[in-house]
Amino acid sequence: MTKEEIFEAAQKAVVEANGALVDEMAHRGLDEGIAPMELMNQGFIPGINKVGDLFGVGKLFLPELIQSAEVMQKATDIINAALPADQEKGMGKIVVGTVEGDIHDIGKTIVVSLFKANGFEVVDLGRDVPIDRFIEEAEKVGAHIIGSSALLTTTMEGQKKIEQELRKADLRGKYKTIVGGAPVTQRWADRIGADAFAEDAADGIRKAKQLLGKG
Numbered sequence: 644m645t646k647e648e649i650f651e652a653a654q655k656a657v658v659e660a661n662g663a664l665v666d667e668m669a670h671r672g673l674d675e676g677i678a679p680m681e682l683m684n685q686g687f688i689p690g691i692n693k694v695g696d697l698f699g700v701g702k703l704f705l706p707e708l709i710q711s712a713e714v715m716q717k718a719t720d721i722i723n724a725a726l727p728a729d730q731e732k733g734m735g736k737i738v739v740g741t742v743e744g745d746i747h748d749i750g751k752t753i754v755v756s757l758f759k760a761n762g763f764e765v766v767d768l769g770r771d772v773p774i775d776r777f778i779e780e781a782e783k784v785g786a787h788i789i790g791s792s793a794l795l796t797t798t799m800e801g802q803k804k805i806e807q808e809l810r811k812a813d814l815r816g817k818y819k820t821i822v823g824g825a826p827v828t829q830r831w832a833d834r835i836g837a838d839a840f841a842e843d844a845a846d847g848i849r850k851a852k853q854l855l856g857k858g
């Protein structure tokens with residue numbers, strides 16, 4: 644199989660919620676030497692995005708969306724396990740979570756793994772995380788960066804609340820903030836006063852390094 648064929652089959656596997664094919668393509672892609680994040684970005688993510696588009700226009704319904712999300716989780720697990728794990732943790736400390744009211748965590752989980760693989764110490768707060776917890780945890784662990792994920796236009800407000808709460812507690816200058824998630828944009832980051840917006844996990848690493856003066 645060529646690389647393109649593997650990407651195409653990976654995409655199809657997610658769209659069709661075919662767990663066996665996801666498994667096969669993830670392992671096959673890695674065995675053939677495709678970089679884990681390339682396989683994710685060119686194969687599986689276009690698949691789940693297509694599912695989202697079909698769901699958005701009513702061509703696919705919630706049960707199918709859930710099934711595709713499940714096989715996507717499987718792909719994420721295999722890809723994450725293939726990322727280099729034990730790097731020197733000298734890049735900085737980041738707390739990351741999906742904001743309250745939002746249970747989307749596939750992207751956040753990829754971000755966590757890639758940050759770890761790039762030498763960051765990561766505290767993963769999980770999903771549906773109350774806004775106060777982002778700040779409490781950052782204080783507790785002495786984080787440099789607070790990263791938040793939001794996948795719903797309604798829950799993006801949580802990212803704004805993080806900025807507001809930080810200001811209220813007089814802590815805004817203490818942390819750098821990065822926002823991400825499919826509906827999130829640079830414009831939104833500017834509007835709420837976040838330090839950076841990340842398009843994807845790799846962009847997150849770049850921005851985090853820049854913010855900490857290590858870029």
Ligand code: B12
Pocket residue numbers: 688691692694695696698699700705708709712739744745746747748749750751753754790791792793794795796797821822823824825826841842843844845846847848
């Ligand atoms: C999978 C999925 C689900 C799964 C989630 C499973 C899980 N464990 O995550 C399930 C089925 C549970 C689900 C539920 C719902 N979903 Co949904 N879902 C999706 C879907 C198809 C894909 C999301 C995804 O995983 N993408 C793949 C990952 C890799 O991408 P990502 O999350 O964007 O993350 C990347 C970047 O954004 C970035 N990033 C993200 N966060 C961060 C954070 C930091 C710090 C950094 C640096 C970077 C970063 O890096 C990541 C890696 O590259 C999207 C469609 C879409 N295109 O987004 C809809 C979508 C987000 N869902 C939607 C909806 C409506 C819902 C429901 C309300 C449906 C319902 N009626 O119940 C519920 C909401 C539940 C809730 N309260 O949260 C809508 C949202 C519409 C809107 N305007 O807000 C979408 C857009 C679908 C659509 N077209 O209508 N969903």
